[in-house]
Amino acid sequence: MFLTKYNPFDEFKDFSSRFNSLLSEFDNRGSSLSGFVPVVNTREGEYAYHVDADLPGVKKEDIKIDVKDDVLTISGERHHKEEVKEDDYHRIETSFGKFERSFTLPKGADIENITASSKDGVLEVIIPKQKSEAEKAKKIEVK
Structure with a gap:
């Protein structure tokens, strides 16, 4: 024992x-x-991939979007300060923080034509799909 x-x-x-x-x-x-x-929603459309990120309180100038080695990275920083002054009290609430989200892009993503826009605290990144070889093919008429 x-x-x-x-x-x-x-x-x-x-x-x-x-x-x-x-x-x-x-x-x-x-x-x-x-x-x-940030909360992010992704979806695939017929002609593009969409990434929607909820970025309340983040200014467009504070958002950075990069693509490197087929990885899309959304990063930035949020600065928010709310101040209330009343006769009998004074309140200041501050929230801040850096963020970064990365996504591996699928094959066939057209990284040269990615666009982004921000409205009402929502960032939308649109990644177009490359046209398939069949769509790129040009038919030549014999004269």
């Missing part, structure tokens, strides 16, 4: 491990612990 010495602090180590695991889950979901993670 083996005897093990009881250490009451082992319970705290286990608690610490579980607590850190819980914090990392919040971190991955975009809580205020790690800045700002």
